[in-house]
Amino acid sequence: MAGQLKSSNISNLSVLQSPVISNGSYICLILSKRPSSGCIFKKVKSFGLTSQVMLNFHRAVIESVLVFSITVWFGSITQKETLRLNRVVKTASRIIGRDLPSVEILYQQRLLGRATLISQDSSHPAHDLFEPLPSSRRLRSTKTRTNRFSTSVFPLAVQARSKQK
Template identity: 50%
Template structure:
């Protein structure tokens, strides 16, 4: 019961006052944001808190990359260290949050990648490239697994070569994983 919280996501202009949620005579606390499977989710579905924590973790790990460079490690080992320790932090649940991140947030994250490139002295994949490859890989897995709940969202057109894209009215829906995945699979 201690891990149970209530978060209301409601984009209506006039949100009605709701009575407190009670489970087994215990009132569930209402929160504005919480951490779920490593991703901080906020009431307004903005990612500022989550991206701030990613940047902080990545910058802390850049220190160790600097230290390894001081010891004259080969470029290949520095790149492997970056991939294992820093890129893994930057890409944790990237398919969930990257599509909804603002341009300024992506620039802040990409600055960390550029700093690592300067330390290593070699080009590294951009966050957009990492996002694209991971979305495409996950989407292919979903299309091949009929038991996946999202499998039905990947509907082939009669030609059998392209997937049907759902019509959308909001940017939030357009930037969702499934629509981005369909776009990437069709390109």
């Protein structure tokens, strides 16, 4: 197909919204840059910066790459890929000298934030998916037939929002 990029042609850490690039290839793309991110932290630490400055650097550079569109792809990745992503966070945590939130915690925070925004915006196309049950304590779950849809953004967001209430 003309006009589409294969994941092997991408040389930086950006994500393109293309059906050719799968979740697994994005994670491999992130993890292929992992050794260089450790070197970046060691170089930044060699300047004698405080741990707060290094934490800000981590949030601005590394964490922003890890959580870019995390609500879309995290629900369908394997446990092995989750462990590999958490290894990146642990490496940065050791170098900085502070505890950093795991990828799962970052995902839950982003997912709840996205679900809250959608449920409050009546003009959003997915607003109707956040329908409360008659008891109004929980939200009605979306019926899914395939595992692929049950691990997609909206069913997981409805479940997370129901647990929050």
